[in-house]
Amino acid sequence: MPRIQEQVRDAERHLAAVDPVMAGVIAEHGPCGLAGTRRDPFHTLCSSIISQQLSSRAADTIQTRVMAALGALKRLEPAQLAQATHEQLRSCGLSNAKAKWLKHLGDAAAGGTLDFVALKKLDDETAIEVLDALPGIGRWTAEMFLMFALLRLDLFAMDDVGLRRGVNMLYNKGKPLSDARTLKITRKWAPYRTVASWYLWRVADPVNEIWV
Structure with a gap:
């Protein structure tokens, strides 16, 4: 086991x-x-941004469009978001703010500013603070991320x-x-x-x- x-x-x-x-x-x-x-950390954060204030069906539709537009097969990758244009993301049905947030997230992860390996080594509260500082990621989203992507148990x-x-x-x-x-x-x-x-x-x- x-x-x-x-x-x-x-x-x-x-x-x-x-x-x-x-x-x-x-x-x-x-x-x-x-x-x-357990879920892929980067893809989980992308999904959380896309789904904010949307029904599950609407969020799934937009995420499918984003993945298709960027050539993502199973999950979104940092490099794909980093290379995407704002207009490309907007054309998938994302709001102006969400397109900016996703682009920022891709840039941060691809450039190493957001390091998931390092994030896993942080205590819960410090990891939440790091994520909460990202545009479009609030405390609740950070807590859900720690629960289900990092499997933090407390x-x-x-x-x-x-x-x-x-x-x-x-x-x-x-x-x-x-x-x-x-x-x-x-x-x-x-x-x-x-x-x-x-x-x-x-x-x-x-x-x-x-x-x-």
């Missing part, structure tokens, strides 16, 4: 031991599938609507909890808050899974 899968199994056991509510959720939804979600995105909904449903009968109360609940899940988040998304919306 790959190491990440072993860590996720350890996480399930830990969460069940420290939180009876989470134990019930794990029993209901089964093993966490996080270990199978993150809880306070601004994620689905996660907050899941916590509210499990611990307050669906009524909104304060940030302080939410933080108190989630701290007990450390060092496996990402795995707990995977389950919270399923509680919040078991049909339409976001990201995972």
Whole structure:
């Protein structure tokens, strides 16, 4: 069994031991599938920019156009974005801002300003700060990136609507909890808050899974 899968199994056991509510959720939804979600870092960031404020269908359509226009077969590469023109990206249906952000991301990754090897070596908060400084990449996107591209296991995105909904449903009968109360609940899940988040998304919306 790959190491990440072993860590996720350890996480399930830990969460069940420290939180009876989470134990019930794990029993209901089964093993966490996080270990199978690792994604190419650069392509993941490109997808996150393209999909902002769009439906899944619209985002998929535009991303397909971008990949076709740049000759990308399976995923977008830094050099392809670095060589693309603003007009070329706009013609795929991207907004002016998104075209600029993608171009900047391609330039940064191709030129080495954004080094994914170095990024993987940073602690969570420092990595989030590096990504948050990029145009078009906010804290939430950075947190999702660390969760699903780098498979960091101890993150809880306070601004994620689905996660907050899941916590509210499990611990307050669906009524909104304060940030302080939410933080108190989630701290007990450390060092496996990402795995707990995977389950919270399923509680919040078991049909339409976001990201995972």
